[in-house]
Amino acid sequence: MKAVGIIVEYNPFHNGHLHHAEQARAESGADLVIAVMSGQFLQRGEPAFADKWARTQMALDAGIDLVIELPYVYATAQASDFAKGGIALLEAIGCSSFCFGSEQGAIAPFLNSRQLLTEHAAEYQYLIHEAVQTGISYPKALNAAYKALTADREGFADLTQPNNILGFHYLEAAQRLGSSMEPLTIQRIGANYHDSIEAGLPIASATGIREAFFKGDSVEQLSAYMPETSIATLKNSENDYGTFGSWEGFYPLLRFTVLRDGPEQLKQYAEVTEGIENLIYQSAKTADNFEAFIALVKSKRFTRTRIQRMMTHIFTGFTWQELHSFAGPEYIRLLGMSSTGRLYLNHIKKNITLPLVSRAADLNGPMGKLDIHATAMYLQGLGSTDMKKEFTTPPIYRG
Template sequence: MTTVGIIVEYNPLHNGHEYHFEQSKKISNADAVIAVMSGNFLQRGEPSIVNKWARTEMALHMGADLVIELPVIYSSQPAEWFAFGAISALDATGIVDHLCFGSESGELEILQTLAKKLKEEPVRFGVEVKQQLKKGINYPAAYTSAIQKILPFEKSEHMDLSQPNNTLGLHYLIAIERLNSSIQPLTITRQKAGYHQQEVTDQRIASATAIRKLIFEKQNQSYFSQYMPNYTYEVLQREFQSGRGPIDWECLKDQLLYKLLSITPTECSHYFEVTEGLENRLKQTLPELHSDSSFSVTKLLDLLKTKRYTRTKLQRTLLRILLNHYKTDITIDKLKKGTPYLRVLGFSDKGQHLLKKMKKTSKVPIITKVNKNHTSLLEMDIRATSIYSLSYQNPSAKEMFQDYYQPPLILKQ
């Protein structure tokens, strides 16, 4: 049985994702698909629009055979560690033959050349990034410039690394190199809607960002249903009607505000992602929120934003503070080890066979039921779920502790 791995967020799952899914199966000639999916908190430092169980349901309906949770220490990271965590999970299964990822360029060979170069010359690259940062530009821009210096000119013309999926793809390839993984990469050129594209420009395809915008603007719901499969629409409707969404940062603003007010700058500086005096900037910025209006995360982000700190960097920082993740919780040493467990969120009939196989091949424990003696990383996922559940209109204890007793979702075909 040939198995292809994909790395996803499904926030929410839409027609573009279906296209990617079908193409992945086709070009890899795979019989089964394993999806590594972010839990409740995503790469850009945001909560997902509906929780991980609802998004797992969508993935299973589409045809994914096994959905594994990307631990929260990796899920809200810049491309490098997000990619490393996800590839380490696919690699740990011991049964993934191919990785298939979308990229704006679709040029696997250039990305692979670059990945090898970066793996060989990490120090030179690091120095180059630092030099670019000194110019006062933000990290993504410095990163792109540094890569363009290292990559031979004629190739870099064809590779725009300011495109997020090119960068992610590059880091998947670097991770495969670093892990000496036998996974064979494949890429699909992304169609139509750019990752961050805010506006809808097509009858059937829109980016997840654009879809979320439509949802939060509470336009006529049939207006966004055309961009997603029917099962996504139905899961979303059910979740929204049950008061479990749509979730964005504002749904957690009370918790964030309390947290920010309760900590000292020194304590703040111990949180992961809080770098370069950001703790003082945070403490000074809070009183700037005007007295006549209520607090919002958007307003705070607007006040905090500088040339240097991108919105994504700031969101990730606020998220780590909210989730109570200290620098000592997320060290380079821990990250380098890769994910130490595979938390199963759901599976199909075929996925059940994969799991049986994985009992022999998996390099780490497979978790289908959380018991009390879990590792500290899994504990972080569980706490993240509890905190996420506080964003619901009516949080119940059932949802706060769902991770403890929720068995994997099973879709019979």
């Protein structure tokens, strides 16, 4: 059996995600689609809108065949490490290709860009260094260096676009891993990554959907942008918890943690660097909501996304020492499967190169324990202390 892999967050699962899955299957000619999905916290440093079980159910109901969890250490990492974790898991579970949505819509420019940066690595690093010295953030320094390197050349990917950036890192991770998976991309359609909802468009961004909900729209009012099955699952999730994940909801606990720990402890947490622990501490003293807090901390050097990742690690207690202790994914945590997915696992199980885990109780190593801890902290943010779901829920099955 032939599998195509996709790396996702489904925060929440919407019509654009459905299009991506269907096109990945069609473009690859695969028998099944395998999704590596972030757990309770996400790459942009945010708590997930709905928990990983709800998002797994949405994915299976929409036709995904296998859902496996991207461990916390990679799910909340900068783009290159996020890609490294996701690609390594797709390789380990035997995918013959991987497919990502992009603004570019064609794979050749990504291959060209990867070759250019490999051949001109020293020049690229020098340009990055020069750009950082001007005081801009590291992501903007990368963009400036790349723009300078490609100024007189044609046929390269536009790496100012968010999905293109992730796609480039997927390709980079696969090549560094020595993967034989074929890289594929499809054109991203509808709203852009950060866009608000626009009436009349059937495809909205997940950002826009979350924004509309927190501004007062009900789950039902967002039905134009998501499959019916996603709406039903979100309604059930809202009934279970009474709310959805957001930094505004989590902020009282985050603020308490920051003020309790103080600057000396804060700088031990992953991604907290360059003395920003002092600003974080002082800002938490005065800001009574998350948006006010972000406004005080954000600067040219520190983007919102980077600050949010810091806050995620502070909230969960994830340290620099822990971050540097992991070399790669240590297991494949199975969250859900279709009948085709189960058939595939039976077919491939002898060739899977990482332990296949279906119960939280079997996550005995540091990486797995971190995932369980992240779930406990996520539930605290939602006002719940019930960890039964994490330990008793078997992989969701959709026959």
